[in-house]
Amino acid sequence: MSEGNNVEIICVGNELLIGKTVNTNAHWLAKRITVLGMKVRRITVVGDDLDEIASAVREAISRKPRFIITTGGLGPTFDDKTLEGVALGLNLRLEENEEAMRMIREKYERYYAEGRINSCEMTPHRVKMGRLPEGAKPLPNPVGTAPGVLLEHENIKMIMLPGVPEEMKSIFDESVAPMIREASGNLTFYEASLDVRNLPESELAPMLDVVMHDNPYVYIKSHPKRSEGTSHLELHFSTTSDDSKVAKKRIERAILQLSEMIKKKGGAITPVKD
Amino acid sequence: MSEGNNVEIICVGNELLIGKTVNTNAHWLAKRITVLGMKVRRITVVGDDLDEIASAVREAISRKPRFIITTGGLGPTFDDKTLEGVALGLNLRLEENEEAMRMIREKYERYYAEGRINSCEMTPHRVKMGRLPEGAKPLPNPVGTAPGVLLEHENIKMIMLPGVPEEMKSIFDESVAPMIREASGNLTFYEASLDVRNLPESELAPMLDVVMHDNPYVYIKSHPKRSEGTSHLELHFSTTSDDSKVAKKRIERAILQLSEMIKKKGGAITPVKD
Incomplete structure (x- = not known):
């Protein structure tokens, strides 16, 4: 795959570094981005720290991906530092974004009208969510308050998403997925898995x-299900193509060839259904 | 916490970048390392690619952590590239390590004696697992074949662990946890959580x-349970100390102060049991 298809994910949050939270956001994003035809090159997790966020962003930019997607750190509390960290990393100012402020104000007015909050006043902590790096655009948040943020920098689309999974997913699906699909030129990712028993990984390796x-366009990876001595593993076949028939044929051919070799050595095979 | 307490985790595996596998290894390691009194500063995920592994290693070293722990890529197949990537990153040669070769040979002889494999011959793919960066030491793998690897470089302890969770955990507990505990000087991490309802995050923020x-030694982070409008969140309190009584008192004091403020504003609080 060309360098031009690369995406980097940066997850911000101390809860990921102290092992309080499993990083299901990175997993969900990686799967969606892969299926949409782009390639996740790196996932970086940093804490709620301005310098850490800024340096992770600068390092990702130096690798020139097409997209950088961050999760977490967009909310109203003191430790929501992603936008300030991105601004620091890119040497931009933060400024109140009119459109973002409108989105946030409308949300609080609605919550207030529904009796869910005591006041819809735009306090400093609420205004904070509308202060974006200069040149950025807010992305509507269909299920929460803090908007997502889009910033174009040196031909890289930087997208900042909230850490609450429902909010992250809904902004991604509504605003980000169409950009990624367009950038990938409708490439799609295809995969299949085989369950293999009675053959240790070291005999399968050759x-x-x-x-x-x-089969140069097919990537095959073996995943031992437990330790090697038990001889049970999953083989994962994948390929990327803009033609589903071509992709299917490639994977079928590789599976057929490998299956025959495995059976000859006494291994047992079953296809894995997702 | 001082820079001297930093640990970096590097996870190697395409399956993490295509969203096939949730990175539970990073989560488990982060939690264990935190509880043992050290601080995970960054988690980096890269694919099964020599240059990616080498550059992730070089970048981590430039930040001078006490430990760098890698997971994945120690097995017998072509895409198990971690040791070669580490060697490339540090400009070291790979060489057959006598102790590692003995560990691997003994495992295959046992599997063969138990009738689990067809031959205990040391094929090139099996020898590969015993080729370590020069100066490295193997760490026994109590449940699998590939040994873990310890390499000291510029005062940084680099530890390479397998990706199969059972193998990763058992090498960590047997060989790595004692090193981390010693390095942390018996610091320990303490935490507590409160469940807060009827108060939106933006009102809690001030x-x-x-x-x-x-309470300068207590870190408090708010985790919205869904979107802000629903006003349900978890507050996580944490501190690090070598004295459990001091730590407990610190957290209790912060919880008491915050609880009173929350109740005054009409919020409802319950402690969270893990």
């Missing part, structure tokens, strides 16, 4: 070498 | 500012 050599 | 200011 077979993979042969089949990968004969 | 209270957190006050309580964090008055």
Whole structure:
């Protein structure tokens, strides 16, 4: 895959670094981005710290991906520092964004009208969510208060999403997925898995070498299900193409060739359904 | 916490970047390292690619943590590239390590004696697991074949662990946890959580500012349970100390102060049991 298809994910949050929270946001994003035809090159997790956020952003930019997507740190509390960190990393000022302020004000007015909050006053902590790096655009948040943020920098689309999974997913699906699909030129990712028993990974390894050599567009990875001695593993086949028939044929051919080699050595195979 | 307490985690594996696998290894390690009194500063995920592994390692080293722990990529297949990537990053040669070769040979001889594999011959793919960066030491793998690896570089302890969770955990507990505990000087991490309802995060935010200011050793982070409008969140209190009584008192004092402020504003509080 060309460098031009790369995406980087940066997750911000101390809760990820102290092992309080499993990083399901990175997993969800990686899967969606892959299926939409782009390639996640790196995932970086940093804490709620301005310098850490700024340096992670600068390092990602230096690798020139097409997209950088951040999660977390957009809310109203003192430790929501992502926009300030991005601004620091790119040497931009934060400024009150009129459109973002309108989105936030409308949300609080609605919550107030519904009796869910005591006041819809735009306090400093609420205004904070509408202070974006200069040149950025807010992305509507269909289920929460803090808008997502889009910032174009050196031909890289930077997208900042909230850390609450429902909010992150709904902004992604509504505003980000269409951009990624367009950038990938409708490439799609195809995959299939085989469950293999009675053959240890070290005996399978030379077979993979042969089949990968004969099927250069198919990537095969073996995932031992427990320790090697138990001889149970999953083989994952994947390829990327703009033609689903071509992709399917590639994967079928690789599976057929490898299956015959495995059976000859006494291994047992079953396809894995997702 | 001082820079001297920093740990970096590098996870290697395409399956993490395509969203096939949730990174539970990073979560488990982050929690264990935190409880053992050290601080995880960054988690980096890269694919099964020599240059990516090498650059992630070099970048981590430039930040001078006490430990760098990698997961994944130690097995017998072509895409197990971590040791080669580390060697490339540090400009070291790979060489057959006598102790590692003995560990691996003994495992295959046992599997063969138990009838689990067809041959205990040391094939090139099996020898590969015993080729370590020069100067490295193998760490026994109580449940699998590939040994863990310890390499000291510029006062940084680099530890390479397998990606299979059972193997990663058992090498960590047996060989790595004692090193981390010693390095932390028996510091320990303490935490507590409160469940807060009927108070939106934006109204809580200024209270957190006050309580964090008055309790400088306690870190408080708010985790909205869904979108802000629903006014349900978890407050997580944490501190690090070598004295459990001091730590407990610090957290209790911060919880008491914040609870009173929340109740005055009509919020409802319950402690969270893990």
